[in-house]
Amino acid sequence: MMGMLLQFLYVLFGVLISVVLVQAQDQSGYTEKTTSIFYISDAKFIDAGVSKSISPAEKSTHLQQLAYVRSFPSGERNCYRINVTSGTKYLIRATFFYGNYDGLNQPPQFDLHLGPNLWDTVSFPNASLSEISEIIYTPSLDYIHPCLVNKGQGAPFISTIELRTLKNASYVTASAESLAYYRRYDLGSITNLVYRYNYDVYDRIWVPHGFNQWTQLSSTLNHDIFQNDYKLPEVVMSTAATPINASAPFQFYWDPDNVNEKFYIYMHFNEVKILAENETRTFNIFMNGKLFYGPLTPGYLTKNIIYSTSALTGATRYLFSLAKTGTSTLPPIMNAMEIYKVIDFAQSETEQDDVDAITNIKNAYGVDRNWQGDPCGPVAYIWEGLNCSYDNTPRITSLNLSSSGLTGQILSFISELTMLQYLDLSNNSLSGSVPDFLTQLQSLKVLNLAKNNLTGPVPGGLVERSKQGSLSLSLDQNPNLCESDPCIQQTNNKQPDGDQQKNKSNIVILGCLQ
Known part of the structure; x- marks a missing residue:
């Protein structure tokens, strides 16, 4: 606990x-x-x-x-x-x-x-x-x-x-996609160390990454860097990579496994130098030859983040080029980058009320089955004894716990499976009455309670639906159960001597008064 x-x-x-x-x-x-x-x-x-x-x-x-x-x-x-x-x-x-x-x-x-x-x-x-x-x-x-x-x-x-x-305002995507880690680089590293918590409050793992056409800039910052929702570690943002050739663009690329893969990129910038009055650092960002963002002038002690506002897809290579503008005296820089691949979680999770109900049923009855994870999905791993509908959010429509060694009463949690059409609790050792809440299951078409130890009257609503043909109701081999109210026990004490031995096991007769 x-x-x-x-x-x-x-x-x-x-x-x-x-x-x-x-x-x-x-x-x-x-x-x-x-x-x-x-x-x-x-x-x-x-x-x-x-x-x-x-x-x-x-x-x-x-x-x-x-x-x-x-x-x-x-x-x-x-x-x-x-x-x-x-x-x-x-x-x-x-x-x-x-x-x-x-x-x-x-x-x-x-x-x-x-x-x-x-x-x-x-x-x-x-x-x-x-x-x-x-x-x-x-x-x-x-x-x-x-x-x-x-x-x-x-x-x-x-x-x-x-x-x-994380901050909900961070790692923004076009339609709340899930993002799988693809790359995360500390581009200006001068220590060649991997950084995580407690340098990074979110424990992201920052891997040093360099290229033979880049060099590193660094600064011992005497003041805290202004933070944004991404809260990058200062040890990462206090260094940056820049082209060795000050006139050359800063370039990097990656090749997807297939053109249908979708990516989001997040590029992090902070000016690590106090620029002289005659110095400027301004550049444009291009992807595959087209303007991605710009012009950008990184602020000193200020974290700037540039990211894709929609998923990148359809290319065999993603080539990014940071090129200084005509008025810039200094080459472009970049401190860090993150690349994530979109994961398509197409299968919706089962309705939470259904999950809570079936989990409570599992725990209360001690169901000895491999009931783990989402009850309805994926379809290949649907819980044994369940069927589900998949129109929108998956819902449990069938529960078969026949011959499962169940004891005790019929649990009220079952009534919370409001889309249930088929319920089979037969061949167990359930006792007590047939509960009224079963009548609340308006979609129920099959109810099998046979071969248990249930007692008393069956709710009239179930009996009526059975007579109308909208519910298949099975109650046999519950010797103390009847289909009408009130139920009384009658004792037959006046049987002929010749029949007494023959009916010895049936002396107690359950009768229903109309």
Whole structure:
């Protein structure tokens, strides 16, 4: 419970949220010494998988949060449920370090889903290195389901899941697309170091990147740089790259895997020098020969960000060129850049009321099935015993819990599945009465309650719909149940002697007075 409380507090105050796989059992949190990030166990966020330690040789040379993995040797899809604030923008990072945890020296390949949608395919070109999947995502519900999907190429595993809240005004896209990390560069680096938290309050990972036609400019800033919603680290923004040839443009490019891929670019600028009165630095930004933005004059101690207002797509190469204007005395500069690839999350998540209802049913009855992640999607991993409609937002339309070892009464949570058309609770050990709330399920066409221990009258609304033919109602082998009200028990004490032994098991007769 402590882990959950910690997470909620971090969400509320916008502090770093980190969930780490420490061990399969509950463990207290710890602070990573090199980053000062506080990590907690994942045990409260998933009820599947096994905790495994990486090899001792690997453990001695890697950060503490990579020392353990959670492995999923069974089940096609295994999912976390992490509570978030709907409508808030998050940076979500999943890290995978194999570390030969299984002694096989053969890293697996598997899919990573977010809810019902494919996020990434995880593979390991170099087993000695960690793989990272990172996304900027705004959840529409108050939880997320990161899922690992077995594709028959080894057991999926994960090392850490980390969430950070971002400013909603940052990483603006045309239609609230989800953005997968593609590149993030510290262009002016003079240390060749990777920077993350606590240099970066959002724990973005900044990788140094140079080019043989660039040189670096730097400044020891005596004042804080004016911040914008992106809050880039000062150690990154206090250096910049510029062409060695002051008359040449500043150029960079990338080649997509296919022309249909969509990208957003975010370019960060800050003048790192105090310019003399006769110096100016103004330039235009071109993409593939066409003006992208300009003219731009970076401000001193002021962070400027230039980004694509709509997704870039349809090109085999994206060539950016920063060229100084005719009146500029200095060449262009750039401090940092980020490139993200659009992920099309086409599959909508199941209606939250339905998810809450079916989750409560699962927990209350202790349903022993691999019910994890989104109940309705993707279709290949729909929960066993469910059917759904997919017109707009997926809705649960069928629930089959026949022969599932259910005990107790029929749960009121079922009434919250308001689009239910088919309900089969037969061949269990359910007791108590048939509840009136079942009559509220206006779309219900089939109700099977046979072979249970239900008692008392059946609600008249169900009986009436059955007589009208709008509801298929099955109630057989509930010996103490009747279809009319009031129900009384009658005892037959005056049977002929010859019939008494024959009807011994039927002495108690349930009757209904009309």
